[in-house]
Amino acid sequence: MNPHEPDNHIQQLFSEQRAADQRRAPSFQQTWQAAMTRAEKPARLSWWLPAMAAASAVSLVVVSVLLWPRTEKPQPTPSATVVVSLGEWTSPTDFLLEPLTASTSSGSQP
Amino acid sequence: MATNDNTTRAQLAELHPAGYGWALACCERDPAEAEDVLQTACLKVLQGRARYNGRSSFRTWWFAVIRLTAADERRRHWLRRLKLTAFDALQSDTVHEEAFGDALDREQQQAAFANALATLPARQGEVLHLVFYQQLSIEAAAEVLGVSVGTARTHYTRGKQRLREWLQQAKVSHEPARTRQPHPAVVL
Numbered sequence: 001m002n003p004h005e006p007d008n009h010i011q012q013l014f015s016e017q018r019a020a021d022q023r024r025a026p027s028f029q030q031t032w033q034a035a036m037t038r039a040e041k042p043a044r045l046s047w048w049l050p051a052m053a054a055a056s057a058v059s060l061v062v063v064s065v066l067l068w069p070r071t072e073k074p075q076p077t078p079s080a081t082v083v084v085s086l087g088e089w090t091s092p093t094d095f096l097l098e099p100l101t102a103s104t105s106s107g108s109q110p
Numbered sequence: 111m112a113t114n115d116n117t118t119r120a121q122l123a124e125l126h127p128a129g130y131g132w133a134l135a136c137c138e139r140d141p142a143e144a145e146d147v148l149q150t151a152c153l154k155v156l157q158g159r160a161r162y163n164g165r166s167s168f169r170t171w172w173f174a175v176i177r178l179t180a181a182d183e184r185r186r187h188w189l190r191r192l193k194l195t196a197f198d199a200l201q202s203d204t205v206h207e208e209a210f211g212d213a214l215d216r217e218q219q220q221a222a223f224a225n226a227l228a229t230l231p232a233r234q235g236e237v238l239h240l241v242f243y244q245q246l247s248i249e250a251a252a253e254v255l256g257v258s259v260g261t262a263r264t265h266y267t268r269g270k271q272r273l274r275e276w277l278q279q280a281k282v283s284h285e286p287a288r289t290r291q292p293h294p295a296v297v298l
């Protein structure tokens with residue numbers, strides 16, 4: 001078997017494809033004329049570019065609103081004084097009452 | 111200036127059949143898309159967006175313009191392509207069966223060959239097209255594709271190997287049909 005046979009076969013297939021394509025090819029005149037017509041037309045404003053930009057902006061706003069962290073009023077953290085129950089609570093000035101009562105009961109009055 | 115334009119136009123006219131073939135190869139052999147790509151490439155020349163600077167051969171330059179234009183068009187029509195791909199996927203099984211089945215006449219053989227080319231990676235198909243169809247050297251093909259000569263050579267070798275395998279497979283599946291002897295019971 002000729003080692004170049006597959007290459008020849010590939011070449012032949014491509015040549016046949018080229019011949020078939022050339023039979024179907026539009027004329028150069030037709031292509032050039034179509035290009036000239038397109039060149040003379042004012043640039044068409046592509047609608048999809050602004051539409052895509054608007055859609056992107058809207059979706060960005062929606063996503064931002066949905067994901068925005070809710071700012072709630074901060075709850076006051078319970079301080080140590082509040083945790084102490086009222087029954088156990090003593091006034092800071094409570095000690096002032098103690099000596100006064102002791103001195104009256106001992107009768108140290110002149 | 112006008113002389114230059116006329117010269118360019120004459121060269122483009124001369125290259126038109128080859129350019130159409132290359133546009134077909136860049137557009138998965140879609141004739142309407144290939145024609146559109148050629149028009150857009152001509153439009154680029156008319157508007158001065160594509161200008162030949164003499165650094166390569168005119169053919170190499172023009173083929174590179176067509177390739178880039180086809181790539182732009184592909185990007186622009188990605189949505190349409192997505193729909194078509196879904197449709198093609200439904201039909202692909204049938205096409206492959208035809209490819210290795212009864213491809214007896216030239217037209218069917220050509221269709222089978224086009225299908226086999228379509229199954230190759232794009233770069234491999236492009237290099238093979240430029241070398242076998244357009245008769246370019248691998249160096250010129252590399253220039254058209256904007257890749258190194260080594261890369262082009264690798265794509266060429268791998269692509270050719272896969273085509274050889276396809277040919278072998280197609281031959282094997284055709285041979286029994288061609289050389290099939292009539293059944294003795296039928297002869298008698």
